[in-house]
Amino acid sequence: MRDQTGDEEFTLLPDLAVRPLGGSVIWADDEFFAEKENLINPGPAVYQPSSFGHKGQIYDGWESRRHRGQPGDDSAIVRLGIPGVIRGLVVDTAWFTGNYPPAVSVSALELSGYPPATEIAERTDWVTLLDRAPVTGDSRNLFPVENEQRWTHVKLTMHPDGGVARLRVHGEARPDPELLGLGPLDLAALENGALVLDCSNRFYSAPNQLLYPGQARSMGEGWETARRRDEGNDWVRIRLAGPGLIRLAELDTSYFLGNSPGSARLTGRTSDGTEVELLPRTALQPDTRHRFPIAPIAASVEEVRLDIYPDGGLARLRLYGEFGA
Incomplete structure (x- = not known):
């Protein structure tokens, strides 16, 4: 597996979304082949060839079904375990070779309190951190971010569908001042x-x-x-x-x-x-x-x-x- 694009220095910062810090994948519009929660698991994704379940090959990541006659993209929302300033993103497509998305984008929100996931998904004020960018299969795709705002949630969008093994959101913690x-x-x-x-x-x-x-x-x-x-x-x-x-x-x-x-x-x-x-x-x-x-x-x-x-x-x-x- 290869690293693609970007500067890897930001990966030395903490992953604000990782599961052990309290991150959670709270919503996805489709997770037919593989569960959205896998996106923020600690450690690299694993793969066992010819391990088939009822819905096909089992992947350690998030994978949506193929679009058929319904144009659009697939998205998943992650609530950061530690809110903060995001310095870089890693969209890891490990083991996804013929089923990775051609491009992805990432946006973010800063929210107070604990609104329901469906309410967050319906919001229209998401701020773009990564505009639509091409990704490579079976690779760690690195994307530096230049934005000084504090964020609590990020949304990963695949254009149009496919699978991503891990999403890493590296940055610096900014606790709620209250x-x-x-x-x-x-x-x-x-x-x-x-x-x-x-x-x-x-x-x-x-x-x-x-x-x-x-x-x-x-x-x-x-x-x-x-x-x-x-x-x-x-x-x-x-x-x-x-x-x-x-x-x-x-x-x-x-x-x-x-x-x-x-x-x-x-x-x-x-x-x-x-x-x-x-x-x-x-x-x-x-x-x-x-x-x-x-x-x-x-x-x-x-x-x-x-x-x-x-x-x-x-x-x-x-x-x-x-x-x-």
Whole structure:
């Protein structure tokens, strides 16, 4: 496999879209032959000759069907795991030889909050980072980008169809300024002394995995409950590393696609047993690292209860703040 076009120096920068950093392929208009999620998997694409499934040769990448009588292009949208300034793109067509797209383009958006994927796909204000450019099959096609804006989402478009193994989005992180300085310590981390005290259900996996260090690498590394068949909801109680003032909450549903909770709520308990609301019931999106500022409260809390509605799974829970009396 060969490198085609561009300057490779930008590839030394982090890949802002890669899966281990929380990137997610949230939408594609077609993924008939190979799943869109493969685009941001870590590591190079692999290939096993003559490995056929019901839809043909199995590819480690994203591949759409051949267009027949319907003109147009195929697109996939990636939500960056770390928003930032993009310095270069790698469109890797490894192992795609007779089925790679003749050309690609890439555009970007900066969005706040967590809008649904279908809403993002319908937007018309995408900004072009890479105009329609030819690509070569079975190659790493490199494209430097000159743009100083912060981005949260990118859209890869194939002209007109075909397959791409990996999309790498190299750049420099630019965090949301509204979230800076809200708390230097994760009060819910196992490594800091936090512990799950109880939970409503642990059918698929242990709730303590919510508090593990690092990011989950699969759905099995989070907490997942059985499907509820009543009117209740699932929950977990956590003893914090110590009484503290929580400033920022992260609810991570990474890898939970068809089984993420519809919404969640956080409440705290002070040392005298008083219950305080930290995060009101808030809608969640699948496969997303949600970060929510927590309104200041006068008293510190020593326990937190996470309610999910009605059931499902989360990869991680982070509660950033500082110890307080």
